[in-house]
Amino acid sequence: MNQSREAVNMPEKDPTTWQFLAAGIMGLWGAVVSIVDKVKSGKIKQINAITFLGEITASLFSTYTVFFLCVGMEFNIYYTVGVAGLAGHYGPRTLFIIQKWWVSR
Numbered sequence: 096m097n098q099s100r101e102a103v104n105m106p107e108k109d110p111t112t113w114q115f116l117a118a119g120i121m122g123l124w125g126a127v128v129s130i131v132d133k134v135k136s137g138k139i140k141q142i143n144a145i146t147f148l149g150e151i152t153a154s155l156f157s158t159y160t161v162f163f164l165c166v167g168m169e170f171n172i173y174y175t176v177g178v179a180g181l182a183g184h185y186g187p188r189t190l191f192i193i194q195k196w197w198v199s200r
Contacts, residue, residue: 114172121180122158126151129184150186157182157189
């Protein structure tokens with residue numbers, strides 16, 4: 096079936112592949128910076144595969160949660176990718192901030 100964009104009523108500002116990948120790269124970079132910061136400050140004594148994968152997973156989940164929220168709110172894509180990168184750095188703390196914001200609405 097070959098339907099046009101209007102026929103399926105798709106949004107005009109859907110994220111493209113490069114935007115999705117840019118958000119992921121920013122989130123991964125934020126996660127790595129967060130892990131290095133935790134090792135330097137002594138919060139993590141030694142890094143192992145399980146800790147690393149846990150941090151990366153939480154950071155990417157936070158990154159894409161914020162990314163899709165910003166896309167849904169129609170923010171500028173550069174702002175969206177930057178904020179998604181910050182969300183990746185903060186990891187699970189981002190989700191608590193979003194939860195507090197959502198409940199207070």
